[in-house]
Amino acid sequence: MRRLFPALLAITLVFGVTGTSLAASAQALKERSSNSLVEFTPPESFLSGNFVGDEVEPTYVFGKVRDFVKSRSGPTAWFIEEGEKKRIESHKAESGPLEYTLYLEEDSPGKTFYYVFVDRSQANSAQWLEWRKQFHKSKAQGQYAAALAVFEQAALNGYTVDGELRFIEENGELHLKKPEIFLLEDLKFRPIYDLQAGKAVER
Numbered sequence: 086m087r088r089l090f091p092a093l094l095a096i097t098l099v100f101g102v103t104g105t106s107l108a109a110s111a112q113a114l115k116e117r118s119s120n121s122l123v124e125f126t127p128p129e130s131f132l133s134g135n136f137v138g139d140e141v142e143p144t145y146v147f148g149k150v151r152d153f154v155k156s157r158s159g160p161t162a163w164f165i166e167e168g169e170k171k172r173i174e175s176h177k178a179e180s181g182p183l184e185y186t187l188y189l190e191e192d193s194p195g196k197t198f199y200y201v202f203v204d205r206s207q208a209n210s211a212q213w214l215e216w217r218k219q220f221h222k223s224k225a226q227g228q229y230a231a232a233l234a235v236f237e238q239a240a241l242n243g244y245t246v247d248g249e250l251r252f253i254e255e256n257g258e259l260h261l262k263k264p265e266i267f268l269l270e271d272l273k274f275r276p277i278y279d280l281q282a283g284k285a286v287e288r
Contacts, residue, residue, distance in 0.1 A: 125165035130206035134247025138265030145276030159193030206247035235280040
């Protein structure tokens with residue numbers, strides 16, 4: 086057993102306790118540097134929450150963020166922009182709910198993906214709309230009214246949405262497809278709830 090310990094220690098140092106390689110590719114290191122990304126542990130409310138792949142005209146709810154992470158074939162890690170992390174750390178609870186952007190890195194041989202999420206687990210549907218008014222002013226109500234209605238109905242049916250997949254990058258290039266379409270067509274990731282039909286997706 087004593088002879089095995091150094092070997093086991095070496096394996097742990099290379100692959101980590103979860104089996105995920107600690108060695109990042111050159112592309113991943115480049116992306117982290119250019120976006121000022123630092124490691125971050127998302128809150129449980131976000132990881133265990135459902136997410137959508139379209140902010141304005143969502144069609145489906147895609148289940149838990151954690152399940153999406155598990156579905157990826159390459160090593161994954163969560164990151165956040167350094168400035169966003171500082172904003173979270175200085176945020177006071179009495180200031181109201183906070184939204185922020187998170188980067189899920191999938192670093193596979195030859196391909197590095199970044200799935201860029203927004204954590205909205207602190208806000209209910211009404212607060213979600215109020216947050217958008219900061220950026221879209223008076224246009225927010227008209228632009229997001231339909232999405233708000235389907236989100237509220239989904240919540241009543243037991244499918245609360247706590248995250249949004251905003252865009253996807255591959256090797257530094259932005260995918261032109263909407264994330265929702267990319268999830269369905271390229272990743273074959275099945276949704277769990279049809280927002281337009283107002284019911285669970287049949288398996």
